[in-house]
Amino acid sequence: MSDRTGLLEKAHVLDEADPLRDFQDRFLTPDGADVVAYLDGNSLGRPARALPERMHRFIHQQWGQRLIRGWTDEWLNWPEAIGDRLGRAALGAAPGQVVVADSTTVMLYKLARAAVAARPGRREIVLDTDNFPTDRYVLEGIAAERGLVLKWIETDPAAGITDEQVAGAVGPDTALVVFSHVAYRSGYLADAEAITRTAHRAGALVLWDLCHSVGSVPVHLDSWDADFAVGCTYKYLNGGPGSPAFGYVNERHHGLAQQPIWGWMGHREPFTMGPGYQPADGIRGLLSGTPPILAMLPLLTGLDMLDEAGIEAVRAKSSLLTHYALELADAWLFDRGVQLASPREPERRGGHITLRRADFREVTGLLWQRGVIPDFRAPDGIRIGLAPLSTSFVEVHNGLCALHQLVDERGKP
């Protein structure tokens, strides 16, 4: 019991010392306090308290007043303008290389197709077995469509893709390599700069999936010399369910790498409505159809908060959160049949950790009943996602304490 008190005290001390502590009040919390610990902000971030007012204002003052004129007032520029903001706040990307549009899946398809078309004659796409399903499926589809070959790297699901593995897989026939910067299961943080260099040395292009890093781990697309990147905005960026994705195309590929969905919004002159597709210059050519303006409003609120907090401070808190979660697991879980399926080294860890035990599918259901909301990842992983702006150390304590009690009640499976 004294052990437990000590760890709770520690959570209070960490919360006291947390420079981002005040951000917790910027989020809406469920009525009636039925949520004890939200440990899934890496799957769906919480809504900002400022959001209803912002949506209300937009509907009344912009949509309601400006009507169709809103498009030429400013909405047509939102994909690039918000892309630039995102590039500056979270991606290490100079202006003119990021757009907000589509879903991650569709954007990934467009970028991967553009990439393989930019490496004619090369027949291989290198990917890994533990990437997120949509990434694997989209690349399977492209391989089938273009007559390409997928070269699979077997990744350890408790770790992730290493530079050595990539060096052993790429060669003169590699057109493209696609990996996640932070692995969706283990939270492994790949050495993106080294892997990009290794792929380039073989003449291949690189596409990074940033879904689990954007807004949590600093990303430096320009200085890594990345070619393409994609990510979603509803995880650590609090963009809301189904908010649009972003796509990054390094400036050196503009006008050369062509995406496959030729729509009017990516046309050089959309309102001429003339015959024949001509892509717009620059990143605008990555657009296809009408951008989802309403669905970008929560992202603006998320970016306001990220700008204010700063990504380096967010990362610093994120590292403390995962460190503290590991400390609790060390005290309470690893001697009870629970295994860590995430890296212990802080520099290889993203913003979440995964814990495994044979009965964790069932345990997840029981946790949800008790107001503790992590994610379950097949076959037996509970993923503890720790969104730095909205999660307190006491919340982590209370969530893992509930897990500890359940594990104790049930005995070893």
Ligand SMILES: *Cc1c(COP(=O)(O)O)cnc(C)c1O
């Ligand atoms: C969440 C996530 C996606 C989601 O793709 P959608 O098209 O938004 O459903 C894709 N890739 C990774 C690595 C993810 O974590």
